[in-house]
Amino acid sequence: MKTQKKLYSLVLAALIAAVTCVLAPFAIPLPMTPVPISLTNLVIFFSLYLIGWKWSLVSFGVYYLLGLAGLPVFSGFTGGFGKAAGPTGGYLIGFFFLIFIAGIFVERYPSRPFLCVAGMVCGMIVAYAFGTAWLAYQLNLTFWAGLMTGVFPYLIGDALKIAAAVLLGPTLRKAVSRMQAGQTV
Structure with missing residues (x-):
């Protein structure tokens, strides 16, 4: 039974990685920033409920490695190391921390929505910090900018x-x- 549950989680993680690969490239560019609006974090939030933070890390890791390998799965249908090292690359790294932080809250307090929101907000703050620091470094901006x-x-x-x-x-x-x-559902 434990092996079956593990296989089921692995299959779900692969499916969520595939969903991320399909939805993340669809991004809405904004004129004043190189950071587009993306659905990546939405997929991450749902994955935490569906497979937990450990399998969500695996799922996002697969997505990230596919993007690093050059598949056009990052925002704007791009991929490769250059995109990951570019101005928005810090957000991608920050998403790993988002998964861990928010996932702990979602798993520990599944019936307490306020705490789940708090965990997601804390995770986003850390993801924003990584993304902002890298963006500022890449574009020679102050942290505030x-x-x-x-x-x-x-x-x-x-x-x-x-x-x-x-x-x-x-x-x-x-x-x-x-x-x-x-x-049956």
Whole structure:
């Protein structure tokens, strides 16, 4: 039974990596910044409910390695080491920390939405810090200018993504758990 559960988690992690590869490239560029609006963090938030933080790290790691290898899975249908080392690369690294921090909260407090939101916000703050520091370094900006360019325009959208995940994530988790147990949804 434990092997079956592990295989099920592995398959879900692969599926979530595939969903990330499909959704992350669709990005909305903003004129005043090299950082586009992306659905990557939304997929991450849902993955935490579906497979937990450990498997979400595996899933995102697969996505990241595929992008590093040159597959056009990063925002704007780009890929390769140059994109990962470019101005937005710090956000990609920050997403690993987002998964860990938010995932701990989602797993530890699944029935306490406020704490799940708090974990996601804390995780996003760390992801923003990595992204902003790298963006500022790459573009020779002050940290404050990096925040103005790479964080502030995204706060409302990221808040909506967190709200969607916290509202829908538990329902998706239950449906996946029922499927895993062999029950009908």
